[in-house]
Amino acid sequence: MFFDTHTHLLDERFDETRGQIIADFERDGVDFVIECSTDAKDIGQSVRLAETNQKVYAAVGIHPHTAGDYSPRVKEEIIKLAKSKKVVAIGEIGLDFHYDFCPRDVQQKTFAAQIELAKSLNLPIVVHSREASEATYDMLCDCGARGELHCFSGSAEMAERYLAKGFYIAFGGSLTFKNAAKVVRAAGAVPLDRLLIETDCPYLAPEPMRGRTNQPAYVRYVAEKLSEIKGVPAEQIAKATRENAMRLFNISED
Ligand code: NI
Numbered sequence: 491m492f493f494d495t496h497t498h499l500l501d502e503r504f505d506e507t508r509g510q511i512i513a514d515f516e517r518d519g520v521d522f523v524i525e526c527s528t529d530a531k532d533i534g535q536s537v538r539l540a541e542t543n544q545k546v547y548a549a550v551g552i553h554p555h556t557a558g559d560y561s562p563r564v565k566e567e568i569i570k571l572a573k574s575k576k577v578v579a580i581g582e583i584g585l586d587f588h589y590d591f592c593p594r595d596v597q598q599k600t601f602a603a604q605i606e607l608a609k610s611l612n613l614p615i616v617v618h619s620r621e622a623s624e625a626t627y628d629m630l631c632d633c634g635a636r637g638e639l640h641c642f643s644g645s646a647e648m649a650e651r652y653l654a655k656g657f658y659i660a661f662g663g664s665l666t667f668k669n670a671a672k673v674v675r676a677a678g679a680v681p682l683d684r685l686l687i688e689t690d691c692p693y694l695a696p697e698p699m700r701g702r703t704n705q706p707a708y709v710r711y712v713a714e715k716l717s718e719i720k721g722v723p724a725e726q727i728a729k730a731t732r733e734n735a736m737r738l739f740n741i742s743e744d
Pocket of ligand 1: 690
């Protein structure tokens with residue numbers, strides 16, 4: 491069974507299919523997912539989705555695209571929501587210098603505040619970093635938080651720097667794309683006990699499903715690619731990444 495550590499099932503693209511996808515993902519080999527919230531509107535909804543579906547967990551936080559939304563009121567809401575047993579992380583949080591939807595100084599301020607919040611709540615962080623590799627590392631290297639780099643797109647050297655700081659590294663559909671040589675090298679540098687897999691659905695559907703709406707069941711293609719890169723059976727990738735997710739997010743078996 492696979493653990494998909496990063497979904498956005500609340501996305502409107504799932505409005506017609508959400509119930510069915512959640513009902514089916516277990517049949518399709520996925521036994522847990524973490525629904526990652528992005529903005530101030532959906533943090534409460536992601537926790538409700540987790541509380542009403544046994545196999546769904548939630549990460550609550552403000553994405554760099556909407557970093558300007560973070561406020562004392564939002565912070566209080568996150569603290570309140572984090573009391574739920576189904577909230578297992580603060581995320582997704584980080585820096586996005588590709589789109590720059592929010593000024594960089596605001597992104598950095600909100601990221602720093604949420605790292606501190608995660609530490610005070612004793613929760614791991616789910617980090618989004620796009621074209622902000624060094625800036626993200628600068629903020630994480632001595633921050634003292636636990637967590638993972640989601641949909642990792644950095645170099646093998648950068649992966650090693652994060653590993654040395656205790657972070658986990660998650661790979662998604664982009665690992666399977668034809669131009670993925672750099673990400674493939676990074677995956678090669680991550681030991682089995684620090685790897686995570688994810689879909690980031692509905693985005694980034696892996697080959698051979700590229701172009702379709704991604705969904706948790708497609709996480710198997712990421713595991714297959716990792717199996718090829720690592721030279722170990724896909725079952726072993728599934729088992730290791732599932733155990734890693736249970737450990738990082740402090741989820742117990744039943
Ligand atoms: Ni995401």
